[in-house]
Amino acid sequence: MRKIFLIILIFINTTVYSQTGWFEQESNTDITLYSVQMTDLNTGYAVGGDILIDGNDALDRGVIIKTTNGGNNWFSQTPQGFDKILYSVCFLNNQTGYAAGKDNQNHAIFKTTNGGENWIQQSLPSSPNTPPLLDLSFINTEAGYAAGVGPVIFKTTNGGSTWNLLSFPYQTGMYSIEFTSVNTGYAGTDKVIYKTTNGGINWDTNYYRFNSSVSYRSIFFSDVNYGHAAGNGQLPYTTNGGDYWFGGGGFLNDIRSIHFPSRWIGYSVGENNVIYKSTNGGNIWYNQIQLGLGAFNSVFFINDTIGIAVGDGGLMYRTMNGGTVGINIISSEIPNSFNLRQNYPNPFNPKTTIEFEIPKSSLIKLTIFDYTGKTVNEISRRLTAGSYNYSFDGSNLASGVYFYRLSANDFEQVRKMVLIK
Numbered sequence: 001m002r003k004i005f006l007i008i009l010i011f012i013n014t015t016v017y018s019q020t021g022w023f024e025q026e027s028n029t030d031i032t033l034y035s036v037q038m039t040d041l042n043t044g045y046a047v048g049g050d051i052l053i054d055g056n057d058a059l060d061r062g063v064i065i066k067t068t069n070g071g072n073n074w075f076s077q078t079p080q081g082f083d084k085i086l087y088s089v090c091f092l093n094n095q096t097g098y099a100a101g102k103d104n105q106n107h108a109i110f111k112t113t114n115g116g117e118n119w120i121q122q123s124l125p126s127s128p129n130t131p132p133l134l135d136l137s138f139i140n141t142e143a144g145y146a147a148g149v150g151p152v153i154f155k156t157t158n159g160g161s162t163w164n165l166l167s168f169p170y171q172t173g174m175y176s177i178e179f180t181s182v183n184t185g186y187a188g189t190d191k192v193i194y195k196t197t198n199g200g201i202n203w204d205t206n207y208y209r210f211n212s213s214v215s216y217r218s219i220f221f222s223d224v225n226y227g228h229a230a231g232n233g234q235l236p237y238t239t240n241g242g243d244y245w246f247g248g249g250g251f252l253n254d255i256r257s258i259h260f261p262s263r264w265i266g267y268s269v270g271e272n273n274v275i276y277k278s279t280n281g282g283n284i285w286y287n288q289i290q291l292g293l294g295a296f297n298s299v300f301f302i303n304d305t306i307g308i309a310v311g312d313g314g315l316m317y318r319t320m321n322g323g324t325v326g327i328n329i330i331s332s333e334i335p336n337s338f339n340l341r342q343n344y345p346n347p348f349n350p351k352t353t354i355e356f357e358i359p360k361s362s363l364i365k366l367t368i369f370d371y372t373g374k375t376v377n378e379i380s381r382r383l384t385a386g387s388y389n390y391s392f393d394g395s396n397l398a399s400g401v402y403f404y405r406l407s408a409n410d411f412e413q414v415r416k417m418v419l420i421k
Contacts, residue, residue, distance in 0.1 A: 033310035274291075
């Protein structure tokens with residue numbers, strides 16, 4: 001039987017004074033974006049939709065946008081009069097991709113083979129369950145899955161030429177689907193994450209109910225063993241292909257999307273336009289920004305540092321440095337020991353530099369706090385051996401005495417600095 005170990009996820013909120021490397025990007029649309037994906041450093045796609053109230057009429061309208069210069073500019077690929085709402089986009093390369101959602105009261109999947117210039121609606125078998133489709137997962141150019149609230153799961157084994165309706169025996173909402181191979185996959189539902197090992201023919205009934213109020217809106221596996229899920233205040237993770245799930249709650253926001261570009265580095269987004277980051281495989285999460293304007297619905301990173309988050313009203317944020325500012329390597333020469341140096345200049349207004357050395361690869365935590373012990377900024381990153389500096393900006397802080405602490409392995413050192421405005 002599958003088990004879950006409920007451990008306390010360490011969550012650090014630095015909303016008020018957090019320095020961030022995220023910046024707002026013009027998306028060229030005011031329609032809500034539900035899904036985003038970059039196929040390389042230059043090319044990316046985002047899809048969405050909403051309901052336009054026109055007098056007594058409520059009209060569905062969808063959107064497809066594309067970038068070819070790394071997200072600096074976005075242009076519309078939405079077909080004229082497009083009245084389909086799209087919730088998921090999945091590209092296999094720069095030319096071939098799929099988008100899924102709803103067409104009025106029907107499930108809908110669209111395919112492009114020319115980089116989004118044309119989108120062809122796929123023929124789907126009828127289903128008694130109501131739309132929309134919310135997620136797509138493709139293993140290769142031939143094998144793919146689409147899932148929706150119903151619950152409903154469609155499967156193709158020939159690149160979308162035909163889609164088959166799979167049987168799912170449990171009456172529950174379904175929000176996400178993720179396959180790590182042609183046969184092994186996971187479905188995120190209300191309360192439960194299900195697993196199949198035979199291509200969706202059967203779904204594992206040996207599950208654990210994480211939380212009765214959680215809907216698992218996003219599942220992402222960085223490889224066949226390491227996977228992550230996101231839902232209402234929950235970010236559980238597995239290190240052995242779903243046999244055990246670790247983690248639990250403690251998050252104040254509904255988490256809607258999660259993405260790990262590598263084993264250790266991950267990002268999640270959700271309501272209140274929050275963006276969280278983990279640098280240790282999902283055990284510790286840090287709040288990078290929280291705008292409170294609505295919700296981010298999707299996040300995607302092309303590597304550990306370059307990523308995009310999209311959300312309500314066409315809101316789009318980008319980062320080129322993993323959402324953090326200021327940590328730079330000075331030298332890769334291996335120091336003899338851990339060391340935290342005195343900041344300079346000191347006193348400072350409003351910026352100062354903090355230097356430190358680590359003799360081996362470590363998960364470091366640099367914490368800045370005031371005389372009461374209140375944390376005003378905190379950064380956690382896994383760094384290789386070497387010497388580093390961090391540029392701290394105290395523009396949002398009042399004049400006074402502050403302290404900064406470096407923690408790594410069994411090492412901890414604290415120094416004092418003075419901000420004078």
